[in-house]
Amino acid sequence: MxxxxxxxxxxxxxxxxxxxxxxxxxxxxxxxxxxxxxxxxxxxxxxxxxxxxxxxxxxxxxxxxxxxxxxxxxxxxxxxxxxxxxxxxxxxxxxxxxxxxxxxxxxxxxxxxxxxxxxxxxxxSRPLDSRIGAWASPQSQVIDGRTVLVTNAAKYAAQFMLQPPRPxxxxxxxxxxxxxxxxxxxxxxxxxxxxxxxxxxxxxxxxxxx
Missing domain, CATH: 2.30.110.10 (Electron Transport, Fmn-binding Protein; Chain A)
Incomplete structure (x- = not known):
């Protein structure tokens, strides 16, 4: 069409x-x-x-x-x-x-x-995953692959546990x-x-x- x-x-x-x-x-x-x-x-x-x-x-x-x-x-x-x-x-x-x-x-x-x-x-007030994601994603920057995000998320989750502060x-x-x-x-x-x-x-x- x-x-x-x-x-x-x-x-x-x-x-x-x-x-x-x-x-x-x-x-x-x-x-x-x-x-x-x-x-x-x-x-x-x-x-x-x-x-x-x-x-x-x-x-x-x-x-x-x-x-x-x-x-x-x-x-x-x-x-x-x-x-x-x-x-x-x-x-x-x-x-x-x-x-x-x-x-x-x-x-x-x-x-x-x-x-x-x-x-x-x-x-x-955000879900925990979203709070960790705010730390994990260097928004708008070029990254090598999704592994960068997954690795960052794991790092910050281990660092902040259940209480990530606002970046x-x-x-x-x-x-x-x-x-x-x-x-x-x-x-x-x-x-x-x-x-x-x-x-x-x-x-x-x-x-x-x-």
Whole structure:
């Protein structure tokens, strides 16, 4: 089949100004909870886009671990490619794509590290294997083979036993949104698309052409 001939008609829902929340965080929470309730695969997965110092963008999928009025939180290795890119350019974008609900959420803003206390609390809530893995993986670095990871995991498991501390190179980031976009697929490619931007401390809600 010619990939250019693939088509889908989006007809499951609609999104209009009167039915949407005035606060984008509330709209996001509603959609996220609906995605969870619908049991879509990995509703907490989001694409993170960063830009390197040479202006080349890169993306990867990370998992949301918290959200509130301060922003969207995830955790990772600070020495990874995304960590290095965020150190040089602290602006990033996130995207959720809930295919089964025909919905997309885009979020843009400045990224900051969460506090050490927040990172410690989350790290110690993780399964033991995941805590050891944070030590074992030199994320984004070239390695000779999987044996490197297995050997590192065994070494740190023996060193730390059941109480591995949080690595100094591992912790959380928070994206502080200054723009949100909510996209709901509609028939005939006339999709619903609402954008929220900061306007004097308030959120300005506007409809964009799809």
């Amino acid at each position: 010619n990939i250019a001939d693939l088509r889908k008609s989006y007809e499951k829902a609609e999104l209009n100004e009167n039915a949407s929340h005035a606060n984008p965080l509330q709209q996001f929470e509603q959609w996220l909870q609906e995605a969870i309730a619908a049991e879509v695969p990995e509703p907490n997965a989001m694409t993170l886009a960063t830009v390197a110092s040479n202006l080349r963008p890169s993306t990867r999928v990370v998992l949301i671990k918290g959200y509130d009025e301060r922003g969207i939180v995830w955790y990772t290795n600070y020495a990874s490619q995304k960590g290095q890119e965020l150190a040089g350019n602290p602006f990033a974008a996130l995207q959720f794509h809930w295919v089964e609900l025909e919905r997309v959420v885009r979020i843009e803003g400045r990224v900051e590290k969460v506090s050490d206390e927040e990172s410690d609390t989350y790290f110690h 100094p190179h591992w912790g959380g980031y928070r994206l502080v949104p200054d723009q949100w976009q909510f996209w709901q697929g509609r028939k005939s490619r006339l999709h619903d698309r609402l954008r929220y931007t900061q306007d004097g401390g308030q959120w300005l809600r506007e409809r964009l052409a799809p």
